[in-house]
Amino acid sequence: MTNADAISLKSAAYWFVELQEHPVSLQTRERFEQWLQQPQNRAAWEKVLQMHQTFAQLQQHQQQHPELDKLLQQPALSRRTALKCFAVFGTSFFSYMLARTPWSKSQWYAVTADHAAAIGQTQTVHLSEYLQLWLNTNSAIDSNLSGSQTRLELLQGEIFLHLQSGSGQADLLLTSTFEQQSIQIASRGCQLNVYNYGQGCRLSLYEGEALISFAQQSLLLSGAEEITLTSNGFGNTKPVASLPDWREGKLVATGMRLTQFCAELNRYRRGIISVAEDAQNLLIDGVFPAFAPDTALDMLANSLPVKINHFGPWWVQVSLARNA
Template sequence: MAAPELVIRQVAMQAAEWFVLIDSGEATPQELVAFEQWRGADPAHEQAWQQAQRISGLASNLPQQTGSTLRRKTRLDRRKAIKQLAILIAAVPAGWLGWRTGEQQGWLADYRTAAGEQRRIVLADGTVIQLNTATRVDIDYNAASRTVHLRGGEILITTSPDPDAQRNGKPRPFIVQTAYGRVQPLGTRFVVRHIDDHVFVAVQEGAVQISNGARTDILHANEETRFDADAIDQPQALSPRELNWTRGVISADETRLGDFIAELARYRPGILRCDPAVADIRVTGAYQLQDTDAILLNLAKVFPVKLEYRTRYWVTVVAR
């Protein structure tokens, strides 16, 4: 097996090549299909792709020579741009390397969803898990515990009593393990989301115990919070919008257009961006996630914005 550092460099180079190709607007339909297949083949591919997008979004703040190279589209500059972008992707914080090589690593998750896909699974004990867009989980049921490893994305869990409790003398604990700590339900229905640099938890019924190594807190029904390896935020009242995705809906209530587009982008393959010039427009409404193109068209009708398509998979919302 290749050394972890070599794997990271290889994946970073692949992500950079895909990014520069798609950014050029010259990718063929066949290449776009191949890109989506690559992106879904390994969680590390998706993480490298997300890193490439973050770097591109910050290109204006990079040193002038590097930033300008990444923003050019000419073929003469493409190889240089790929190399520079790959270096920046591979410089992702050490959490990537730890995730790849640590005790909980998983090259391919037991269950996963692509961008825009949702999936419902029933585990051996009757627990039901609904996976939101771009989500990966591994299941580890053994004699000591029932553990769901959330590798990334968002899940809604409705727990079921341990069917082996009578045989074993006591129920096995149910645990959702994340990169920043664990969430242990006390007979409940709850959401766990791990995106970016924190974990979000919302409890619809019952209660959960959150442990991040530094402290342990209890979160009760109709409460939500977020945590990382260092802290657990004070609980807040659960926003009904946090569970709308379970009904196939994305909603906004005087939400910044930039924030709304960032959330909508989670449900679309490719790249969806909002120009800063229109990012502060306020959006209110509920939209069906099954057709994100229709959502974008509706926004263009209602607000003074238009859609710029570099390709079908690269859309920017700009001022009309």
């Protein structure tokens, strides 16, 4: 392996980790697309995907051989134990050790959060007779019900909540953090959708009131209003009408750039959906099944002059059809 190959492989590993941390910003995805244009980088990326597929097979291998995992659970892996593992399982042992390294906070939240929805799934949570939550794809929350207050922390992703007004209900305090900035949302009754996309947070209020505290400022949302918070502070409020489309399993596009559409669809599918440079500025309209992303991709190919290229189960590229 040349030094250039090693650099490309290291970059590919970085991108794999970066793109697994949902949600991914449109700017990050465009930088990835630009990096992928180089043949050397593309070859390195395919190798990383092959390695990841091997790791998945090794995890299945571990389930079939529990003695391997039992040995690996020891606090300190002795040289004798390592040699024993190598003798039994061959070179796959070392690959397995690499596979055990935690690389995704999504996987971490799936284990540690009070409630979590995996990629491509939703979850409904009844916290009390007054409070019900719906978690969108790849989302996680912690909850704490204590006396007169219900505290929620949105760790990642998107939730919709319905807090009914009533004499016996607890006040709600919802917090979330992006780019080391904390948001607090207080309410005594509301229907609210909160989406933390990593570089900001979008709040959509459909009913009731919610007091937002952010960057040493406060704002009261009421009625049907939506606002986006970023590192620059509060954005402008705008009216919002219907409930979020994902609650009905829909991804609705209206004059949406193909790169933005694929980035949104990628939230519901494991792996990477990339867009070739020649197709990035295409615009799309339509209603697509969010929780059936492969079906949505097939519909996309029937709506636009594009073709869908599959490079293994984890990587899909959308490019301009040759006869377009």
